[in-house]
Amino acid sequence: xxxxxxxxxxxxxxxxxxxxxxxxxxxxxxPRWTRPAPPVSVVAGIEGxxxxxxxRRGKYILLxxxxxxxxxxxxxxxxxxxxxxxxxxxxxxxxxxxxAEDRHLRAELHLDDGRSxxxxxxxxxxxxxxLGSGELGPYLDERLGIEPLSGxxxxxxxxxxxxxxxAPLKSFLLDQxxxxxxxxxxxxxxxxxxxxxPLSPAGSMRIExxxxxxxxxxxxxxxxxxxxxxxxxxxxxARGEQGSMQHEFLVHTREGEECPRCGEPISRxxxxxxxxxxxxxxxxxxxxxxxxRRRAAAPRRREAGG
DNA sequence: AGGTTAACCCGCACGC
DNA sequence: TGCGTGCGGGTTAACC
Numbered sequence: 001x002x003x004x005x006x007x008x009x010x011x012x013x014x015x016x017x018x019x020x021x022x023x024x025x026x027x028x029x030x031p032r033w034t035r036p037a038p039p040v041s042v043v044a045g046i047e048g049x050x051x052x053x054x055x056r057r058g059k060y061i062l063l064x065x066x067x068x069x070x071x072x073x074x075x076x077x078x079x080x081x082x083x084x085x086x087x088x089x090x091x092x093x094x095x096x097x098x099x100a101e102d103r104h105l106r107a108e109l110h111l112d113d114g115r116s117x118x119x120x121x122x123x124x125x126x127x128x129x130x131l132g133s134g135e136l137g138p139y140l141d142e143r144l145g146i147e148p149l150s151g152x153x154x155x156x157x158x159x160x161x162x163x164x165x166x167a168p169l170k171s172f173l174l175d176q177x178x179x180x181x182x183x184x185x186x187x188x189x190x191x192x193x194x195x196x197x198p199l200s201p202a203g204s205m206r207i208e209x210x211x212x213x214x215x216x217x218x219x220x221x222x223x224x225x226x227x228x229x230x231x232x233x234x235x236x237x238a239r240g241e242q243g244s245m246q247h248e249f250l251v252h253t254r255e256g257e258e259c260p261r262c263g264e265p266i267s268r269x270x271x272x273x274x275x276x277x278x279x280x281x282x283x284x285x286x287x288x289x290x291x292x293r294r295r296a297a298a299p300r301r302r303e304a305g306g
Numbered sequence: 307a308g309g310t311t312a313a314c315c316c317g318c319a320c321g322c
Numbered sequence: 323t324g325c326g327t328g329c330g331g332g333t334t335a336a337c338c
Contacts, residue, residue: 001330001331001332002332003332032315059332059333074332074333075332076315076331076332076333077315077330077331077332078315078316078317078331121315122315122316122317123314123315123316123317123330123331124314124315124316125314125315125316125331125332125333127333143333164308165308165309166308166309167308167309167310171309171310174332176332176333183331183332184330184331184332233317233330234317272309272310272311273310273311273312273330273331274330274331275330275331
């Protein structure tokens with residue numbers, strides 16, 4: 001499942017391959033790929049454009065084009081974006097191994113050097129949109145919170161967006177408007193590293209919990225990038241190869257195995273419809289609110305300030 | 307309004 | 323062998 005580390009891996013591999021290349025011809029085999037926009041509008045908009053940068057925001061892949069527009073792509077669950085096409089400069093390039101893969105080809109962007117970008121997706125949840133120069137920022141901002149690896153992720157920020165929230169921490173982390181790029185895998189891994197229970201209400205965190213969670217999120221995501229993403233199922237990088245992060249999971253997909261921290265069998269529950277793994281005794285639940293039964297005698301500053 | 311659930315999809319695992 | 327069923331999971335829409 002492509003989450004931030006998987007998308008980041010793809011973008012890092014993609015950049016040196018396609019930067020500065022011109023998009024010569026575009027084939028969109030599945031009209032739903034660009035929904036609700038008609039494929040022809042996307043084709044017409046990007047054919048002839050040069051790729052000026054390759055970027056990522058949350059789980060979105062962004063190709064900035066030389067007219068100020070940007071092609072935005074999302075892999076959802078089973079999408080893959082792979083560099084294919086002719087061999088050039090002695091480099092070994094990915095080639096589709098089977099026709100089974102070809103039948104899942106939803107779109108192909110042919111570049112001016114003979115290579116192509118192939119978007120394949122068995123379940124067809126993946127999506128693309130062409131956004132004008134003024135549209136990209138607002139589009140992303142209304143969907144995504146902060147970038148967890150950009151330095152914006154601080155305990156204070158987490159406490160701020162979690163304030164008053166009763167939703168479980170797991171649901172809180174999966175909501176892209178809080179922190180961008182975390183999916184089911186890295187939510188489980190981050191919560192485990194933070195020793196936090198997936199069902200604890202997000203608003204029950206205190207500063208030390210938020211500190212732990214920041215660290216857990218960053219550690220889990222960075223390890224994911226370091227390992228080139230997780231290939232549980234369909235995920236392949238831009239070269240068509242598997243990542244290795246699935247071998248580094250501490251709890252995700254490890255139900256019943258020994259928890260690496262507490263040694264007890266890893267438990268699996270369902271939280272807001274998502275499979276959720278955690279250490280049964282090392283990820284304790286937080287209580288709803290640590291109500292101080294204190295007389296207001298001492299002049300303690302408790303004003304919210306904003 | 308915040309939180310939960312369904313819909314979107316289809317390959318796959320499973321049961322009979 | 324073959325058919326029916328159910329599940330998964332990111333995002334959005336709809337619901338409570």
